[in-house]
Amino acid sequence: AMVLNCAGAWSSEIAKMAGIGVEKEGPLSFALPVEPRLRYVYVFHCPDGPGLQTPMLIDPSGVYVRREGLGGMYVCGASPPQGEPEPDPNQTVADEEFFKNHIWPALARRVPAFECLKVGLLSFLY
Incomplete structure (x- = not known):
């Protein structure tokens, strides 16, 4: 039933x-x-970034970042800005331009150490 x-x-x-x-x-x-809605989650390395006691940070723009483990790794992401089209949920490669144009500027504005970071891109479907 x-x-x-x-x-x-x-x-x-x-x-x-x-x-x-x-x-x-x-x-x-x-x-x-x-x-289905595709959301990009980015992992980056920044050895000079905030320490282990850093809480999850959510910028008013919707960009979020949190520390991931002991090796200076961080996880970040954001939803597409309002009014922009949703990404194709069948896409299998993360959008590097979205990171460069939307996420990275917000991160660097909030945490100056994030101005210089190395990025590994991951894509997840929520």
């Missing part, structure tokens, strides 16, 4: 296969409002 849909970003596609959101009337007539 019950089903638990654990398909994450593709839950709406699985729901359609089960007939949810396909019919025009009835309790299952509404589509499941879930869709």
